[in-house]
Amino acid sequence: PYAGSVESKNEAAMSELVPEPRQKPVVPMKPMGINANLLGYIGIDTIIEQMRKKTMKTGFDFNIMVVGQSGLGKSTLVNTLFKSQVSRKSSGWNREEKIPKTVEIKAIGHVIEEGGVKMKLTVIDTPGFGDQINNENCWEPIEKYINEQYEKFLKEEVNIARKKRIPDTRVHCCLYFISPTGHSLRPLDLEFMKHLSKVVNIIPVIAKADTMTLEEKTEFKQRVRKELEVNGIEFYPQKEFDEDLEDKTENDKIRQESMPFAVVGSDKEYQVNGKRVLGRKTPWGIIEVENLSHCEFALLRDFVIRTHLQDLKEVTHNIHYETYRAKRLNDNGGLPPMTVETEENHESNL
Amino acid sequence: QQPAQFTNPETPGYVGFANLPNQVHRKSVKKGFEFTLMVVGESGLGKSTLINSLFLTDLYPERIIPGAAEKIERTVQIEASTVEIEERGVKLRLTVVDTPGYGDAINCRDCFKTIISYIDEQFERYLHDESGLNRRHIVDNRVHCCFYFISPFGHGLKPLDVEFMKAIHNKVNIVPVIAKADTLCLKERERLKKRILDEIEEHGIKIYHLPDAESDEDEDFKEQTRLLKASIPFCVVGSNQLIEAKGKKVRGRLYPWGVVEVENPEHNDFLKLRTMLITHMQDLQEVTQDLHYENFRSERLKRGGR
Numbered sequence: 001p002y003a004g005s006v007e008s009k010n011e012a013a014m015s016e017l018v019p020e021p022r023q024k025p026v027v028p029m030k031p032m033g034i035n036a037n038l039l040g041y042i043g044i045d046t047i048i049e050q051m052r053k054k055t056m057k058t059g060f061d062f063n064i065m066v067v068g069q070s071g072l073g074k075s076t077l078v079n080t081l082f083k084s085q086v087s088r089k090s091s092g093w094n095r096e097e098k099i100p101k102t103v104e105i106k107a108i109g110h111v112i113e114e115g116g117v118k119m120k121l122t123v124i125d126t127p128g129f130g131d132q133i134n135n136e137n138c139w140e141p142i143e144k145y146i147n148e149q150y151e152k153f154l155k156e157e158v159n160i161a162r163k164k165r166i167p168d169t170r171v172h173c174c175l176y177f178i179s180p181t182g183h184s185l186r187p188l189d190l191e192f193m194k195h196l197s198k199v200v201n202i203i204p205v206i207a208k209a210d211t212m213t214l215e216e217k218t219e220f221k222q223r224v225r226k227e228l229e230v231n232g233i234e235f236y237p238q239k240e241f242d243e244d245l246e247d248k249t250e251n252d253k254i255r256q257e258s259m260p261f262a263v264v265g266s267d268k269e270y271q272v273n274g275k276r277v278l279g280r281k282t283p284w285g286i287i288e289v290e291n292l293s294h295c296e297f298a299l300l301r302d303f304v305i306r307t308h309l310q311d312l313k314e315v316t317h318n319i320h321y322e323t324y325r326a327k328r329l330n331d332n333g334g335l336p337p338m339t340v341e342t343e344e345n346h347e348s349n350l
Numbered sequence: 351q352q353p354a355q356f357t358n359p360e361t362p363g364y365v366g367f368a369n370l371p372n373q374v375h376r377k378s379v380k381k382g383f384e385f386t387l388m389v390v391g392e393s394g395l396g397k398s399t400l401i402n403s404l405f406l407t408d409l410y411p412e413r414i415i416p417g418a419a420e421k422i423e424r425t426v427q428i429e430a431s432t433v434e435i436e437e438r439g440v441k442l443r444l445t446v447v448d449t450p451g452y453g454d455a456i457n458c459r460d461c462f463k464t465i466i467s468y469i470d471e472q473f474e475r476y477l478h479d480e481s482g483l484n485r486r487h488i489v490d491n492r493v494h495c496c497f498y499f500i501s502p503f504g505h506g507l508k509p510l511d512v513e514f515m516k517a518i519h520n521k522v523n524i525v526p527v528i529a530k531a532d533t534l535c536l537k538e539r540e541r542l543k544k545r546i547l548d549e550i551e552e553h554g555i556k557i558y559h560l561p562d563a564e565s566d567e568d569e570d571f572k573e574q575t576r577l578l579k580a581s582i583p584f585c586v587v588g589s590n591q592l593i594e595a596k597g598k599k600v601r602g603r604l605y606p607w608g609v610v611e612v613e614n615p616e617h618n619d620f621l622k623l624r625t626m627l628i629t630h631m632q633d634l635q636e637v638t639q640d641l642h643y644e645n646f647r648s649e650r651l652k653r654g655g656r
Contacts, residue, residue: 040407041437042405042435042437042624042628043437043624043625043628043629044383044436044437044438044440044442044628045437045438045439045440046628046629047383047440047442047628047631048375048378048379048383048440049373049631050629050631050632051375052371052372052374052375053371054372054632055370055371056371057564062367082365082366083365085362094460112365112367114364114366114367116363116368117367117368117369117370118373119367119370149467158481160647160651160652161644161648162644162647164640177644202517228499242378244380244388261623301365302364302366305365305366305367305369306366306367306369307369307373308373309370309373310370310371310373310374310377311368311373311377314377318486322486325485326483326484329483330483
């Protein structure tokens with residue numbers, strides 16, 4: 001259960017109460033000590049181990065969206081994050097490839113495997129965002145795409161004969177790229193994040209951070225944090241969804257000190273001190289992407305992938321999706337009509 | 351189709367999402383686990399004792415056993431008790447649904463209606479909650495597993511056993527259990543087990559099938575699964591008493607001719623039953639969700655109205 005709540009206008013209709021079976025009072029648990037030396041082990045903790053094994057076998061979906069002006073290194077960064085060419089790589093625009101006139105949504109899926117765990121990764125790119133002369137409402141196609149994925153999921157969920165594992169195309173994480181001007185956020189940044197933080201988990205990142213010195217970086221980050229706060233923009237991890245004190249302490253530190261992560265991406269390797277590292281070579285030195293004293297890429301990676309991956313999915317499912325669903329239920333017209341089993345999703349349950 | 355990896359073979363290329371199961375683990379441990387077990391069987395077959403033995407708790411502390419005269423008037427009741435068990439940081443919230451009165455009446459014709467209604471009500475409630483606006487705190491009271499107790503005194507299944515199991519096999523996972531196994535010697539047990547399995551097949555009763563061990567499991571686990579599957583229906587003895595046997599204290603029943611040890615695999619299948627339940631708790635929930643509940647739901651929605 002999440003602290004804070006997303007309440008719908010009509011407070012939840014209480015289920016019509018079927019008569020409760022006569023409940024015995026809850027029996028307090030016998031302290032394990034008494035049974036300790038008398039074959040007192042049941043084995044409940046093994047259930048969790050089974051679940052872990054299951055997760056590994058089933059594999060999981062993860063959908064990450066990148067938003068930002070072209071040239072901010074979005075594709076490179078995603079490739080660096082997953083150490084594979086998962087995003088369309090463009091080093092500058094080819095002659096044939098023009099800047100799209102509107103925001104396009106391009107989703108590319110890959111299956112990658114590590115340590116026995118299979119991940120179906122989908123990278124959703126948004127070329128054209130912020131690149132026009134007039135960028136008014138350029139977040140609308142993006143918001144529309146996100147909502148369309150919620151709708152798709154909802155339709156499947158209300159089906160009479162529904163799939164065992166509903167395919168999940170919902171956007172779990174949206175990396176928003178801030179240009180390293182060193183001054184402040186731009187109006188477009190604020191507008192986008194204001195609108196979209198209500199429907200998706202936004203993680204702001206400062207792109208191409210190798211253009212700033214350490215002091216400039218610290219100041220810029222502080223200013224950006226302040227601006228986000230003043231404008232009421234709740235980026236991920238949102239304060240109201242901290243589950244317990246442990247989460248809150250961990251997330252407070254991330255929210256107040258580390259974010260937004262100032263990152264550098266690269267898919268080229270160089271030799272530094274006898275090791276091969278990912279980096280950018282300049283006349284004045286080699287910027288090591290995974291070196292914490294150079295940039296915060298490793299923090300972003302650990303945050304998104306190694307510690308908060310599951311949480312990103314859960315917040316998407318339990319909060320953002322539920323908000324969408326509640327709105328749909330409340331709208332006149334309600335849910336889409338229950339579909340009769342079509343050929344494609346008829347599976348005998350018996 | 352695998353995306354192109356960065357070319358240098360020396361790059362460790364470790365991303366770190368292999369850590370996802372640990373993240374899921376951490377959340378599961380925090381959340382804990384819920385399970386609802388129903389026990390059905392005639393009075394006096396040792397159901398309560400067995401449940402207490404399985405979970406090392408005393409679920410029924412102040413029990414008053416009614417006499418025969420009182421039983422005549424009684425209809426089947428549904429009594430649910432919940433207990434929270436914690437082991438090595440993992441919390442299990444176990445609900446045991448007892449069905450006293452089953453099989454007691456002289457005319458048992460209607461005795462399983464109450465039970466079936468109860469199972470359906472839990473499905474109905476879950477369906478209602480799942481379709482509602484606020485889904486944050488849905489409680490899952492659906493029955494994940496039903497231990498059906500078969501009397502060791504007969505020659506197999508009784509007509510009531512057959513009728514009941516056929517009435518609920520599409521609604522809940524049935525695990526048939528032969529109670530009070532200490533009334534039978536080993537040969538009699540084997541005979542009874544075989545007889546019951548034959549009758550189950552003859553009547554087309556669907557009991558819960560343990561899934562085969564996957565090919566990548568270790569040999570011990572595979573062997574354990576084979577053993578479990580071969581022992582169904584489990585022949586069990588329960589006891590709340592500790593007896594001194596061979597210099598140590600064991601749960602058992604003391605007879606003039608010896609001690610029946612509950613947790614001795616040579617004496618009865620208690621440990622197998624417990625192992626099966628624990629290692630398949632998640633599967634039992636999944637089958638309930640993916641099969642029984644989905645059946646209920648699609649029937650219900652087809653019949654009309656949400």
